[in-house]
Amino acid sequence: MSDRVFLLWHVHHVATDSSGAVRHFDPGGEFRADEEEGDDVKMLGVYSSRENAMARIERAKELPGFRDEPECFYIGEYTLDEDQWTTGFTAV
Template sequence: MDVYLLWHIHHARPLDGSPTRHVDDDGDLDWDEQEGDEVKFLGVYSTEQRAQERILEARTLPGFRDEPDCFHIDRYQVDKGHWTSGYFTYHY
């Protein structure tokens, strides 16, 4: 069984005055929380269609309507592990 996690990204304005970057060179939604982008979790949905319906609703709300194309849906399989190979922390 799959579930669909819905996120919204509010992009921070670059301090150097350059244009806000919403998508990467491939056209995929781009964000960087270390640069001040805010990622908001909107919910878990049983179908992609329900997540899309939630996007339509959220686009009418303050904040979300300012960046109506900055929603992201992640598909996850229930009961499937992630980060299965561990991780390493770099110390500077």
């Protein structure tokens, strides 16, 4: 069994930059979503390989909503049993 998993996300982007363009990536090239500004984030599944996640994207692109925003998928790769949030937080 692999120690890697691939989480597949789709974001219906509402947040825009100062020119009114949808912001899919931040200036550093990282995929972005801003739920506080109205972006709708959906996890489509957790897959054992990038190939399986890509196959799911192709199936999802045939569905209402997803087919209207085919560039808004993101695959995050994670190691099982590895902490992701290693610092505390402050509520505002």
